[in-house]
Amino acid sequence: MLSPPLLWFLVIYLSSLVLMLITSLWSINGFTSQIDHHLTGQNFSQIVSGAYPSIIGRTVLLAVLVTLTDAVVAFPFAYVMARVATQSTQRILLGAVLLPLWASYLAKVYAWISILEKGGALNWTFSRLGLPDPNLGFTNGAMWIAFSYIWLPYMIVPIYGALERIPSSLLDASADLGASAWNTFRRVILPLALPGLAAGSIFTFSLTLGDYVTPLLIGGSNSTLIGNAIYENLLTGGNLPLAAALSAVPIGVMVIYLGLAKRLGAFEAL
Amino acid sequence: MKHRVVNSIGKRVAVALSALSVVVLGIATMPAGAGASSGLTAPTAGMKPATSVGKGEGSLNLIAWEGYAQPQWVTPFTKATGCVVHAKYAGSSGEMVSLMANGGGGQYDLVSASGDADLRLIYGGSVKPVNMKLVPASNQFRPFLKAPSFNTISGVHYGVSLQFGPNVLLYSTKTFPKAPTSWSVLYSKKYKGKITVPNNPIQIADAALYLMKAQPSLGITDPYELTQTQFKATVALLKAQKPLIAKYWNLASDEINLFQSKTVVAGAAWPYQTNTLQANKVAVADTIPSEGATGWADSWLLATKAPHPNCAYKWMQWVSTPTVQAEQAISFGETPANSRACAIMNKMSAGSCAGYHADQPDSYFKSIKFWKTPLSTCDNGKNNCVPYSEWTNAWTQITG
Known part of the structure; x- marks a missing residue:
């Protein structure tokens, strides 16, 4: 029998997803924006042509870049937190990681705008050093930096959890058996931290994949992501079926991604 | 919008x-079949x-x-x-x-x-x-x-x-000591990366308005009633404009910010932005160029x-x-x-x-x-104009 939570999940969550996927097979009357309930595949043929493939490609590429950046930045930080710092330092560091999560998302993006835009802190610093202006504001590079910053805690915390769970005895054993520090890291620590990395990457990847506010604010003229295309079709264009078809793209990408993450043991570390 | x-x-x-x-x-x-045309x-x-x-x-x-x-x-x-x-x-x-x-x-x-x-x-x-x-x-x-x-x-x-x-032409008075007389500044390579226009499909009409004077051979009489040929020429102009754009602005505050930080020197705007910027002592002014303006x-x-x-x-x-x-x-x-x-x-x-x-x-x-909704029926009695749904689609293709 279905347990109540499962029933809840099926009715509230999955049925709305199914409804959305059905919607993606409808179309709209181009003029009155009213929905035509005849099934058609035209929305899907539309999203594999024109500007949509490059929008989808850009979004996935950005999500991958942000995930890699966060993994590289988060790992040493999490390692120091979990295995090097004293207990009181550890508490301070954990607080420092979690504190920005209480700050408004918008405040953080606007802060990055004021750092990266012309006349911002970054250009000012560069000019003082006699370097050319980087002028990163309103570019895809700005989106990369802002996303990497905003999602970083979601990567640090799972890696920290995974690293903290490694028993010291394993490291001692590795050393006793004559492994160098590098070998211990490569063959003991990294494999045991991998589920945490994979779990963190699910957050950074999926959050980037679905975001549409950061590109609106800090993106440039070439920064449309899937989320923006959905938003525009839904609210500006009033084309709900096309928006639903576009929404199926990140769902498909995430299904593949979760399948890969599961093989790396991500769900054991959540 | x-x-x-x-x-x-x-x-x-x-x-x-x-x-x-x-x-x-x-x-x-909604019952099936509702919303017929x-x-x-x-x-x-x-x-x-x-x-x-x-x-x-x-x-x-x-x-x-x-x-x-x-x-x-x-x-x-x-x-x-x-x-x-x-x-x-x-x-x-x-x-x-x-x-x-x-x-x-x-x-x-x-x-x-x-x-x-x-x-x-x-x-x-x-x-x-x-x-x-x-x-x-x-x-x-x-x-x-x-x-x-x-x-x-x-x-x-x-x-x-x-x-x-009106949708006015907002410009930096440092770059333009005299008010520009044409919307052409928004399509000029001279200001590459220093231009901003609204992120809005109806912006296609602004380009069509400019083409009414700039390319009279297209025969555009109403920027909201474009034939396929006129529409294609307009979209081509906007695609050529894209590399010049610093940002397609979404909120009035976006554009204010872009002018305040001197990221852009010219853009399509509402009088609200001009008044706010001038109140903040930013050296800008607005004008309605000779081609007229949308509103x-x-x-x-x-x-x-x-x-x-x-x-x-x-x-x-x-x-x-x-x-x-x-x-x-x-x-x-x-x-x-x-x-x-x-x-x-x-x-x-x-x-x-x-x-x-x-x-x-x-x-x-x-x-x-x-602004009015572009319809497939034109005032000229012919039925060959490009409807609004194609405008939104083209806009995604331009900006995407």
Whole structure:
């Protein structure tokens, strides 16, 4: 029998997803924006042509870049937190990681705008050093930096959890058996931290994949992501079926991604 | 369509989410086959409008642009009429059309739609005729707003004009010591990476307006009625413009920020941005170049299934009066439809009437081509114009 939570999940969550996927097979009357309930595949043929493939490609590429950046930045930080710092330092560091999560998302993006835009802190610093202006504001590079910053805690915390769970005895054993520090890291620590990395990457990847506010604010003229295309079709264009078809793209990408993450043991570390 | 709300992305996200849930629920309960296409007669054209305004129903539900139902004029309205106002703010014209589907669903009474949504609402049967005799202050409206083509069809009014504004060319006075005389600066490689235009499909009309003069051989007579050939040439111009764009702005505050940080030197804007920037001592000015300009004009349209018609008429009467017109013009930064609002504006804030061009003669406003929904039927009687759905699609292709 279905347990109540499962029933809840099926009715509230999955049925709305199914409804959305059905919607993606409808179309709209181009003029009155009213929905035509005849099934058609035209929305899907539309999203594999024109500007949509490059929008989808850009979004996935950005999500991958942000995930890699966060993994590289988060790992040493999490390692120091979990295995090097004293207990009181550890508490301070954990607080420092979690504190920005209480700050408004918008405040953080606007802060990055004021750092990266012309006349911002970054250009000012560069000019003082006699370097050319980087002028990163309103570019895809700005989106990369802002996303990497905003999602970083979601990567640090799972890696920290995974690293903290490694028993010291394993490291001692590795050393006793004559492994160098590098070998211990490569063959003991990294494999045991991998589920945490994979779990963190699910957050950074999926959050980037679905975001549409950061590109609106800090993106440039070439920064449309899937989320923006959905938003525009839904609210500006009033084309709900096309928006639903576009929404199926990140769902498909995430299904593949979760399948890969599961093989790396991500769900054991959540 | 307009995202005129300053610094309110959070609000828009909330609005977007709630709109999404409304739409999903709406779909789930909609019978199959609903929403068949309408011909080009307004389905509600034959409905007899009210001949008198009765006692208020005690309640009024509005779909409005944020800032269009401010306590400054809502509170005295409720006091005077007993109609308690519930406003739902929409983030875009498309959202207004969605919310108003099925005549407002028996839930909404009025919508403060812009010209690019009006015809979709009228021909979609979402709004119904209004008796202008019951809105006496409309006699004081500027002549071109008494029966404009975006809210009046063959003499039948579907709503009352409210406020409007031109889309001006905003420029840095450091880069342009003299006002540019042509929109061509927005298409000039000279200012590569220093240009901003709104992120809005109706922006295609701005390019078409420019091409009317720049490429007369295309034969464009109305920037909202483009044949396939004219449309293609316009889209090509916008695609060529894309590498010059620093950012397609979404919120008025985006553009203000871009000019303040000197990221851009020229852009398409509303007078609101100019006034805000000048108040912040940024060296900018705006102009309407020789090609003229596009503009937006909002109207309160009456929902076909309005549950509180008397309160709706009382609201249309209220917002048309010179005082409320002036209050809204200053609070929001736009030009009032009522010609007697100017003096009151100046009393409230010295120089504001001229600041929003409300003192200009009608010839000034004739140079503005107001937003209207592009239809496949053109005024020339032929049926070969590009409809709005293709405009939104082309815009995604241009900016994507």
